[in-house]
Amino acid sequence: MNTGKKILIADDEPDILEILEFNLKAEGYEVATVKNGDQALEKAKTFQPDLIMLDIMMPGKNGIEVCNLLRMQPAFKKTLIIFLTAMSDESTEIKGLESGADDYLTKPVSTKVLSSKVSALFRRLTKESTGVVQVGDxxxxxxxxxxxxxxxxxxxxxxxxxxxxxxxxxxxxxFLRNEILNQIWGTEVIVGDRTIDVHIRKIRQKLNLDCITTVKGVGYKFEL
Amino acid sequence: MNTGKKILIADDEPDILEILEFNLKAEGYEVATVKNGDQALEKAKTFQPDLIMLDIMMPGKNGIEVCNLLRMQPAFKKTLIIFLTAMSDESTEIKGLESGADDYLTKPVSTKVLSSKVSALFRRLTKESTGVVQVGDxxxxxxxxxxxxxxxxxxxxxxxxxxxxxxxxxxxxxFLRNEILNQIWGTEVIVGDRTIDVHIRKIRQKLNLDCITTVKGVGYKFEL
DNA sequence: ATTCCGCTTAACAATTTGATAATACTATAA
DNA sequence: TTATAGTATTATCAAATTGTTAAGCGGAAT
Structure with missing residues (x-):
């Protein structure tokens, strides 16, 4: 599993770095880590990440400063930026978003929240910026x-x-069968299970691609 | 930097208001904020904004209701309206467009998406109003x-x-059928579904071009 | 007053879509 | 192996959607 997305993480706490790196790599992201703000600025240029995670409290330049410096450069106008905050400090959160971050995470970060936020951001990026979903060809x-x-x-x-x-x-x-039913048919309409199969079949037939995999007893997934 | 454009924002969450206001002011817009739908209706009259951003979920009148009420008034027929939705709920999105909004944003709003959407809308407005549209021949x-x-x-x-x-x-x-109805007939007038078809037919007949495609169950689109 | 024209609708035809039942298939566990 | 649960396939029918035509209405022009 490889998403092809690159993530740069800047945090002065080695534990946090390790946890985040481990989990994100497990999700198929390419990860680079740095220990302070200045390193983040440097690494960002060479690594060209799709997403940058910045700890707010770091020695030297803090996350907000780094974010502002990044946003001044045209190359990072479109880069996703997530702040890491030690606690759910509301004023910090607002400052973060004001300085051009796309989201924030509070530490300690649960792996679930982490992966869902990250994937949500990437999804939102492709969805909102173009309205087009592109997977391979x-x-x-x-x-x-x-x-x-x-x-x-x-x-x-x-x-x-x-x-x-x-x-x-x-x-x-x-996608679980129930998930599919809820998303496409809604909760009011009730249709049989075979209905999904039939539609899946038609899609497979029309696309003539081996891109929809059946996960028996669970649901379906799309992969090229 | 001053665009001379006025934006009215209605949302019950102070954080959101603050973030949006901050960013839009930074982009050179004149911004007014209100906390609910009724205030939005009032303020709209005096402030005469070029663009109104409405949270869908608000105490009292919700965004969709406010939008409908605004669209009934001739003064706000041409005003741009953007909905703010808490989640990427597609059915809400469609309801929004059907009720005469020009676009929607999902919260949390990234500053990048915000400014690009807003400027795109204003660009579209000036383009449409001066309007000579040329598509192929x-x-x-x-x-x-x-x-x-x-x-x-x-x-x-x-x-x-x-x-x-x-x-x-x-x-x-x-264009969804409802979208068409709202744009051309407005929200007050109610005409049957066949009406659109008949006009489409006449256009096809007169143009004698295969340029309007029916997307069954969805709407129509123009393409040369 | 009459005619013309644009708009809307009703009525029906044509078409497409969606759901289901019935049946065949397949992987897995007993 | 056989039973079983889950999925694939196919044909079929009902429902939803759109296309087409003709006709009615009302305003504007003659």
């Missing part, structure tokens, strides 16, 4: 409501589109 | 109110013109 445009593979348009019916769109929104993630 | 002149294909004038009735004009304003984008 497959493009899903929610606004234009079309799907194309290597430039070739593929016509999907509404439910098929929504289903594929959902699965592809988080490649690799296994 | 097709020209739509909003001021002269005429359409021509390869120099040849095509006479369209008002509704037909507006409909084509709307669809062509964003080629490729699928």
């Amino acid at each position: 497959l493009m899903i445009d929610r606004e234009k409501y079309n799907v194309s593979y290597r430039g070739e348009d593929i016509v999907l019916a509404r439910k098929e589109f929504e289903l594929l769109s959902l699965l592809a929104s988080k490649p690799g993630k296994v | 097709l020209m739509i002149d909003r001021e002269k109110y005429n359409v021509s294909y390869r120099g040849e004038d095509i006479v369209l009735a008002r509704k037909e013109f507006e409909l084509l004009s709307l669809l062509a304003s964003k080629p490729g984008k699928v």
Whole structure:
């Protein structure tokens, strides 16, 4: 599993660095770590991360300063930045967001929160900036409501589109059948289990790609 | 740096208000903030904003209600409205667009997304109001109110013109039926679904081009 | 007053979509 | 191996959606 995303972490506490690095690598991210703000600024230039996690309290330049310096450079205008704060300090949180961070995390960081925030940010980035989900050669445009593979348009019916769109929104993630039902059919409508299968089948047929995997007894996942 | 544009923000969470206000002021906008829907309606009259950002979930009148009330008043027909939603809830998003909003933002709002969306909306506004839209060989002149294909004038009735004009304003984008109704007929008037079809048909007939695609169960899109 | 034109709707046809049942298949555990 | 649970496939029917035509209405122009 490799997401192809690079994350730079700056924190002066070795324990934190280790925990974050371990977990994020396990999620398929490429990770670099540094111990203070100045190193963060340097490393950011060479490493070109997609996401930077900055501890607020660091010796030398603190996280907020680093963030401001980064945001001044055009190369990091679009880079995601998450602050790490020792406690849920509200004023700090606001200062963080004001200085151009995209989110914040409070320490100690639970692995669940960590991975969900990180993946949510990446998802949001691709979704909001373009409205287009792209996985490999497959493009899903929610606004234009079309799907194309290597430039070739593929016509999907509404439910098929929504289903594929959902699965592809988080490649690799296994969507439980219930999750799919709730997302696409809502809680009011009740349809049989076979219905999902049939739609999945139609998508597979139309895409003619081996990209939707069945996880028996669990659900489906999308992966190219 | 001063854009001369006024933005009104309505949200019950002080943190959000503060962050948005700070960032938008930094971008050169004049900002006013209110804490609920009723205040938003009042303030809108005196402040005459160019853009209104409405939280969907607010005590008293919610954002969607406020939007509908605003859109009923001629003074706010052209005002830009953005919804703020707590989560990336797609059904809310669609409801928002259907009720006449121009865009939506999911909270927490990254500063990057915020400024890009806002400036994009203003850009679109000035573009549309001055409007000569050209897509391939097709020209739509909003001021002269005429359409021509390869120099040849095509006479369209008002509704037909507006409909084509709307669809062509964003080629490729699928316009939901409700979106179309809100944009062209407004929220007060209620017309049947067939009405849209008939106008679409007439446009297709008159243009004699295969440029309006039906996306069944979703809406229509324009593409040459 | 009459005619023309644009807008809307009703009515029906045509089409597409979605859901289900019935059946076949497949991996796994007993 | 066989039983079993879960999934795949297929055909079919009902429902949803859209296309088309014609007709009615009302305002503007003649």
